[in-house]
Amino acid sequence: MSTTHEFQVGEPVHINGLNIVCNVEKELGSGTQGKVYSLISPDNSPLVLKWYFPSMATNEQYDILESLIQKESPSNRFLWPLALVNTPKKEGFGYVMSMKDSRFKSFSLWLSRKINPSFKALLTACFELVQSFHLLHSKGLCYQDLSLNNIYFDPENGEIRIGDTDNIVINGEDKGNVIGTPKFMAPEIIIGKTLPNTQTDLYSLAIILFYILFLNHPLEGKIESSIKSLDLPSMSKLYGFEPLFIFDPNNDSNYPDPAFHANAIIFWNIYPDFIKRIFVRAFTNGIKDPMHGRVRETEWQITLLSLRDSIYYCKQCGSENFFVPDSSVFEKLTIPVELGGNNSDFKVQNRSSNLEEIQSNSVCWNPQCKTLNTHILNIRIDDRLFVALNHDTKLFLHHIDPDHKYDFSSPVAEVSRHPTDPRVWGLKNLSAYPWKVSKVNGDVIEVNLKQSFSLVPGTQIDFGRSKGIVCY
Amino acid sequence: MTLPGGEISKRELHFIWIVDCSGSMRDDGKIQALNYAIKEAIPHMQKESENNIQANLLISALKFSTGAQWIIPPTRINEFKWTDIEAKGETDLGQAFLLLSEILHIPPMTERGLPPVLVLLSDGQPTDNFKDGLDKLLSEPWGRKAIRVSIAIGEDANTDILQRFIGDGERQPLLARNPESLTKYIKWVSTVVQSASARPKSQQKYYDGSISNVDIPKPPEMISGATDVW
Structure with missing residues (x-):
């Protein structure tokens, strides 16, 4: 039995836009919108075909793809649609895009600790993400469905790739089929106040950065662990109607539960204050004031690069630690207040009583080492x-x-x-x-x-x- | 050097097969098709759960014919093996519901879980008092919160009862008219439905407006041109 919207292995696919005929190699996966196949192309360039389920193959989706193909990809980090595919033999339509190299891995492998990237690679990936979405947004485009499910990185060097680009639309046009992915959607979308836009993209981006750097969702603390069955109503409350940052300096009722959110506490105690301040702002003002309170990409860029530049290796065990010049020097640096410069109003909540000491003395975080690194070139x-x-x-x-x-x-x-x-x-x-x-x-x-x-x-x-x- | 911290903390997700192996499942190779379909689905289920940052998937199975028995205790997906089941006896669906209701509370369920997924596969009419069993099942909070899916194997299945298991107005039982569609539906429940509870997926802008516990994407779209094998 074959259905009219599915492809069989070996079936030819005519890609008129690229003037080539490929063959289906295999089915790679099935999502909520359609199925994805790898293709064998005449010049062996790695291509994939996404074919929509009939209910998703809307005129609007067709128009979105057509307009994306006409525009140039903002950078090679995006797996951008290259050509539309129509065939009288199949219901609906699809499009082809480049296939990402196998060195690019899902971030879920990092969150499950199945791969071992360095802080440098993670921060490079974070920077590249922010830079890529800055490019996209500065072209007036909006991604709409940003989540850990559609971004990939090379754990060796942090280079990224961004998939599922077929929901990208001109900001404010309210086009497309999706409103986002639970846990990554901005609260104002969950409560039904707005549809995805560049401001909600900024929120999803902050969630992703926090997940990557803290291995925890920024709103999953004691309130989350008190929920016995995390179903849709409880998720709407936690992520939409009553969002509360786990390190909110003015309200500790959602502080991480050490039994389930140890990662958040461990990493919070390792990073320097300037990066923690910007996250505090992203998930306090950034939640309260979606229009003006969110951290901009350029701010993330400067902060993430400062953090990457502050990495040094412990002289004893070689672990990556973060160096912050002593406050007399740090204050002189013209890091703007809004980036978490030293005059910033944003307090950082440190539950660990010896945290200040750790930072000023630069004690290695490695529990087996704890070497004091006094002089860092x-x-x-x-x-x-x-x-x-x-x-x-x-x-x-x-x-x-x-x-x-x-x-x-x-x-x-x-x-x-x-x-x-x-x-x-x-x-x-x-x-x-x-x-x-x-x-x-x-x-x-x-x-x-x-x-x-x-x-x-x-x-x-x-x-x-x-x-x-x-x-x- | 390994970075500090550990794996992100995950919630337990119970996925339970409830399988009819009454005598009528012997007809037309239905039980063989079912055994085959579940085995086919396992690698897809494993792949889906690999990318899962939220759930520890535990799979179990119970069968019902004359009476009902657990045949597979909660097992991690990587260790899960399906043992072929045979068909004989009555269709004691009520017994299956009673057995199920015994575990759908805390403990043995965890204090920090995701809505369980209950998948009922049946080809016929219950021969016992299924209503009492169903009432008991739905009186358990975890039974009510569960994502309940049912697959009718062949045209003779009582879809009314399968609908009552799902609950009113939410979704409909899936009708598997032939082994191919059974394989498809089983693959769908074991990947898409599993991940609806476990791994957040993109949400569509226009949905039917029904308020449910978990947002479940549409069942696989299939054309009905295939010949009926059963």
């Missing part, structure tokens, strides 16, 4: 940012050229080791522009491509567009 650039200098640290245009923020295309500097004296560490110039380096004794030297200078605290570097100082 770092470079401060223009009082704008700081970067911990590890054996594998690289600097990019993002760091040294204020006009090239977020440019990570190729490194301009890397930490290097002295060729004959392994105790001496340096910073190697990988750019075509010479650096002017002022040594502590007042001498000024020029450091050209592939040359390094010794990382002596107090050394100042003129990168051309910015100035740095080595700190310890």
